[in-house]
Amino acid sequence: xxxxxxxxxxxxxxxxxxxxxxxxxxxxxxxxxxxxxxxxxxxxxxxxxxxxxxxxxxxxxxxxxxxxxxxxxxxxxxxxxxxxxxxxxxxxxxxxxxxxxxxxxxxxxxxxxxxxxxxxxxxxxxxxxxxxxxxxxxxxxxxxxxxxxxxxxxxxxxxxxxxxxxxxxxxxxxxxxxxxxxxxxxxxxxxxxxxxxxxxxxxxxxxxxxxxxxxxxxxxxxxxxxxxxxxxxxxxxxxxxxxxxxxxxxxxxxxxxxxxxxxxxxxxxxxxxxxxxxxxxxxxxxxxxxxxxxxxxxxxxxxxxxxxxxxxxxxxxxxxxxxxxxxxxxxxxxxxxxxxxxxxxxxx
Amino acid sequence: xxxxxxxxxxxxxxxxxxxxxxxxxxxxxxxxxxxxxxxxxxxxxxxxxxxxxxxxxxxxxxxxxxxxxxxxxxxxxxxxxxxxxxxxxxxxxxxxxxxxxxxxxxxxxxxxxxxxxxxxxxxxxxxxxxxxxxxxxxxxxxxxxxxxxxxxxxxxxxxxxxxxxxxxxxxxxxxxxxxxxxxxxxxxxxxxxxxxxxxxxxxxxxxxxxxxxxxxxxxxxxxxxxxxxxxxxxxxxxxxxxxxxxxxxxxxxxxxxxxxxxxxxxxxxxxxxxxxxxxxxxxxxxxxxxxxxxxxxxxxxxxxxxxxxxxxxxxxxxxx
Numbered sequence: 001x002x003x004x005x006x007x008x009x010x011x012x013x014x015x016x017x018x019x020x021x022x023x024x025x026x027x028x029x030x031x032x033x034x035x036x037x038x039x040x041x042x043x044x045x046x047x048x049x050x051x052x053x054x055x056x057x058x059x060x061x062x063x064x065x066x067x068x069x070x071x072x073x074x075x076x077x078x079x080x081x082x083x084x085x086x087x088x089x090x091x092x093x094x095x096x097x098x099x100x101x102x103x104x105x106x107x108x109x110x111x112x113x114x115x116x117x118x119x120x121x122x123x124x125x126x127x128x129x130x131x132x133x134x135x136x137x138x139x140x141x142x143x144x145x146x147x148x149x150x151x152x153x154x155x156x157x158x159x160x161x162x163x164x165x166x167x168x169x170x171x172x173x174x175x176x177x178x179x180x181x182x183x184x185x186x187x188x189x190x191x192x193x194x195x196x197x198x199x200x201x202x203x204x205x206x207x208x209x210x211x212x213x214x215x216x217x218x219x220x221x222x223x224x225x226x227x228x229x230x231x232x233x234x235x236x237x238x239x240x241x242x243x244x245x246x247x248x249x250x251x252x253x254x255x256x257x258x259x260x261x262x263x264x265x266x267x268x269x270x271x272x273x274x275x276x277x278x279x280x281x282x283x284x285x286x287x288x289x290x291x292x293x294x295x296x297x298x299x300x301x302x303x304x305x306x307x308x309x310x311x312x313x314x315x316x317x318x319x320x321x322x323x324x325x326x327x328x329x330x331x332x333x334x335x336x337x338x339x340x341x342x343x344x345x346x347x348x
Numbered sequence: 349x350x351x352x353x354x355x356x357x358x359x360x361x362x363x364x365x366x367x368x369x370x371x372x373x374x375x376x377x378x379x380x381x382x383x384x385x386x387x388x389x390x391x392x393x394x395x396x397x398x399x400x401x402x403x404x405x406x407x408x409x410x411x412x413x414x415x416x417x418x419x420x421x422x423x424x425x426x427x428x429x430x431x432x433x434x435x436x437x438x439x440x441x442x443x444x445x446x447x448x449x450x451x452x453x454x455x456x457x458x459x460x461x462x463x464x465x466x467x468x469x470x471x472x473x474x475x476x477x478x479x480x481x482x483x484x485x486x487x488x489x490x491x492x493x494x495x496x497x498x499x500x501x502x503x504x505x506x507x508x509x510x511x512x513x514x515x516x517x518x519x520x521x522x523x524x525x526x527x528x529x530x531x532x533x534x535x536x537x538x539x540x541x542x543x544x545x546x547x548x549x550x551x552x553x554x555x556x557x558x559x560x561x562x563x564x565x566x567x568x569x570x571x572x573x574x575x576x577x578x579x580x581x582x583x584x585x586x587x588x589x590x591x592x593x594x595x596x597x598x599x600x601x602x603x604x605x606x607x608x609x610x611x612x613x614x615x616x617x618x619x620x621x622x623x624x625x626x627x628x629x630x631x632x633x634x635x636x637x638x639x640x641x642x643x644x645x646x647x648x649x650x651x652x653x654x655x656x657x658x659x660x661x662x663x664x665x666x667x668x
Contacts, residue, residue, distance in 0.1 A: 086464075138652050141409070141464075142605045146652070149596060150645025156638035269411075269468055282462040314483065317476025321469045325455075328469070332459035 024279035027330045028294050031277075031323065035301045042309045055181040059304060067300035068192045069094075069247040071293050073267055074274035075199055076243030078292040081275050083216040083236045084284025085133060085140035090244040090271060092151020093125045094264035097248030099158035102169050102258035106162040111173040115249065122245020123238060125151075130237035134230040148268070155260025167258040178253035188250055195246065199239070200289050209287060212236060216284030270299055277327050298327075352609065355602025355655055359617045362647075366624050374631045380507025384500075386623040387517075388510035392417065392575035394619035395516045397594035397601075398523045399449075399567025401615045404598050405527070406560050407540045407607025408463040412452065412470035413568040413594050416445060417587030419474040420572025425486035425582025434490050438573045442566060448474075449565020453558035463561075471591065478584035485583040488576065496577045512578045519570060520616055526563075527612045536560060540607025568594075596644065597622055600651050621647065 039046040039059070049058035073090045080087045100121045104114045125147060132143035159167055180187045203209035214222040215232045223229045251263055276282065277298055278291030302323055306316050329335050371378030396413045403410045420441045427437040448470070456466050500508040527533040535556045538546040547553050576582055595605075601618030603610025622644060629639050 132649075132652075136653065136656060138656060139605050142599060142648075142652055145592065145596065145599075146645045146648045149592060149648060150642045153638040153641030153645070156636070157642070160636075160638075269471070273465070273468065276462075276465050282464060314479035315476070316479075317472045318480060319476075321472035321476055324472070325469050328461050328465060329455075329459055332461060335459050 024288070025291060025294075027327055028277055028279070028291060028298060031327050032294065032298050032301060035298065035305055035323075039301075039305045039308070042305075046305075046308065051184060054184070055186065056184045059308060061186070063297060063300050063304050064189055065186050066304065067296045068188045069250050069264070070267060070270050070274060070300065071296035072192060072195065072243045072247045072250075073264075074271040074278075074292045074296045075196065075289060076240030077268075077271040078275045078278070078280055078287055078289060079199075079203070079212060080140070080236045080240045081216075081272070081280050081282060082212050082284060082287035083233050084219070084282075085216075085233065085236060086272065086282065087129060087144045087237065087240045087244075088141065088268050089125065089129060089144040089147035089151055090240065090247075091264040091267045092148050092155070093122055093241055093244040094248035094251055094267065095152045095155035095260035096125065096158065097121055097245045098252035098258045098263050099155035099167075099260050101171075101174065101249065101252050102167050103158050103161050105169040105171055111171050114171070115174065115177075118249050119242060119245050122241045122248065125245070126238040126241025129241065130234035133237060134233040152260045155258070159258055159260065168256050169258075170256065171253065174249060174253040175256070178250045191246075195243070196289065196293065203287055203289060208232075208235070213285050213287055216286070218285075270296070273324060274299055277324065279331070298323075353611075355609075355651075356611050356614045356617075358651070358654055359600060359602050359614050359621070363617050363621050363624065366621065366628065370624070370628050370631065373628075377631065380503040380505035382507075382627065384503055384507035384509055384513065386620055386627055387513035388500075388508075388578070390619050390623035391510070391512035391516035392571040392578065393590055393593055393622075394571075394597065394616055395519055395574055396568040396571030396590065397597040397615045397619050398520055398612060399564040399570075400591075400594045401523070401598050401601070401603055401610065401612050402527065402536055402560050403463070403564045404595070404603050404605055405540045405607055405610055406536045406557070407543065408456070408557075408560065409467065409595070409605075410449075410452075410561065410564045410568070411464065411467040411591045412448075412474060412565075413571070414587040414590035414592075415471045415474035415478070416448070416565065416568040417572040417575050417590055418478045418584055420445065420569050421576035421579075421582035421586050422478045422481050422486070422584050423582070424573065424576045425488050426481055428488045428490050428493075429486065434488060434493050434577065438577075441573060442569050445565040445567075445569025445572075446562050447565070449568075450558050450562035452565065453561030454554075456561065457554045457557040475584075475588075481584070483584060485581050488580050488582065493577050493580050497580055510578075512574045515570070515574055519567065520612070523567075523612045532556065532559060537608055540609075542608070593622060594619075596648055600647060602651075602655070604655060 046059050049056055049060060051057070077087060077090065097118045101114055101118050104117055105111070109117070129144050129147060132138045132146065133140050136143075176187060177191065178188055182190055203212070211222070211227050211232045214225070214227060215229045219229045222232075247264070247267070252258060255263065274295030275292050277295035278288050280286055280288055280292065299320065302320055303316060306319055307313060311319075367378065396417060400410050400413060423441055424434060424437045428434060452466050452470050455461060456463050496511050499511040501514065503509055527536065535546070535551045538549065538551050539553070539556060572587070575586060597618035598610070598615050599605060599618065600621055601610070601614030601616070603614060625643050625647070626640050
């Protein structure tokens with residue numbers, strides 16, 4: 001040990017600091033906390049929650065409410081990314097699901113059946129993506145690019161099936177699931193939490209999660225240990241498409257219409273960001289469901305904060321980009337150690 | 349014959365086949381006029397896609413292309429309003445593209461963050477900057493832009509090679525030279541083929557990565573300049589989604605997204621195939637824009653399956 005005693009006295013606190021800083025949950029939590037602190041200064045009533053017409057209202061509820069579709073998509077994305085894959089087609093799945101829902105409502109199907117059809121359509125999209133990735137062994141980013149490029153076109157074609165002149169619809173069941181509320185709490189939050197719990201149990205309390213992560217860590221090695229890597233990858237894309245389909249139901253019922261060109265635009269990017277902010281690596285092998293939801297909340301909290309702060313909405317994207325870059329840079333080990341090196345040098 | 353040319357030949361064959369099919373369907377389709385139009389209309393996206401080809405050849409990806417095209421146009425248009433000569437602002441924006449790309453490359457390499465995420469942040473940053481500057485389309489009134497947009501070389505058969513297409517073809521020639529006749533090009537292929545081996549062989553990883561993304565940024569800025577001059581305006585939503593068209597053009601052009609395999613020249617034909625499809629659908633008149641997206645998806649699928657089978661046969665050839 002060549003270091004002086006002076007430095008050794010500092011060492012435990014620095015290493016503890018480093019251990020805390022290295023924990024995956026720290027930086028996203030710090031980011032969310034910072035956003036809220038800034039909000040508290042800008043608009044004092046930001047955290048105020050009140051009850052209007054028998055349901056909760058307030059910025060915090062609004063963040064949860066609006067983050068729900070992105071968080072759902074991000075959960076599915078986290079699982080796909082855990083297998084070293086990516087699914088760019090989730091926005092298109094949302095567009096197709098919305099178009100199919102509107103089409104079947106115009107055709108007069110019972111609404112409960114339409115809900116099942118919508119999920120079935122999502123499953124079909126997942127089957128297609130899974131087929132390309134797991135069976136044909138096509139690189140995930142390009143395999144799902146196919147549906148991403150053509151999906152919104154398919155949505156537009158479905159709109160034409162009933163003339164496409166008036167794609168708006170009203171459905172008490174679907175809108176109840178999306179914009180309704182049970183007691184004080186919005187229904188989509190209750191369902192979102194239920195889906196999260198179901199996925200968490202599936203990933204953390206069955207062997208599936210272990211299989212998914214091992215396939216993402218090293219597909220060939222997982223195959224050699226007797227895991228059917230193709231089947232596991234297939235399952236990941238099915239789950240992801242189902243999550244996207246549910247987000248599609250929420251968004252279609254929320255907007256009362258089918259708008260394949262713009263519904264869920266860029267949601268795949270937000271979802272991937274949520275996963276990465278939550279500490280997931282695009283290199284696969286890790287699935288953090290809770291952290292992913294945290295990532296989605298950070299993204300939505302940013303958007304909501306910008307809107308409530310009175311900044312023009314045009315600033316939204318830039319602020320989002322800057323915050324994302326900062327969170328990512330803080331997560332980078334290389335940059336952190338460079339920072340520590342300069343910090344440690346300074347006192348002397 | 350060398351198997352590495354197969355995807356490129358397939359792309360060219362598809363382009364010719366589509367062109368001939370168009371000729372059978374519609375009078376006057378098989379002409380240099382249509383060909384010149386396709387080249388002129390798609391020059392900006394093909395130029396941007398040429399830069400992306402290097403990024404993809406190295407095994408990376410660049411999502412910031414579309415926003416770069418929009419941002420460059422908006423800045424040039426606004427500088428035109430305050431009296432800058434378009435060529436000066438264009439030169440400045442080319443420098444900006446180079447610097448922005450280099451910064452992305454540096455972050456990717458130094459912070460070890462995936463290119464997808466870094467360039468995604470770049471997408472948000474540039475598009476957001478467009479919105480911050482202004483929300484409406486701003487016309488570029490400088491006479492130079494009008495004369496640039498009107499300039500063209502007549503082709504045999506009544507067609508015209510527009511100035512935007514000429515710029516694109518020159519930048520393509522430069523890119524081909526860079527990719528196939530310089531040490532930098534060899535390094536790009538080496539990194540794309542196998543990062544670890546390339547590093548062990550002494551390829552300067554950081555310098556090459558930074559240069560690759562700088563090149564990508566430069567070419568997308570050039571695409572933005574072409575687009576701004578061609579349309580004589582700067583529109584903050586210009587180029588939305590063009591990053592995907594560019595990536596798809598590169599893939600249709602026979603370049604593998606896994607990196608290391610492909611040719612820059614293929615990107616020209618990949619981009620032209622997309623333009624040809626749009627033209628065919630416009631000629632038809634009764635088909636709507638949805639068909640452009642769907643046929644684009646189908647073509648992508650067919651090409652990827654073709655590539656898979658070619659690569660599969662290459663691998664089989666090696667093991668036996």
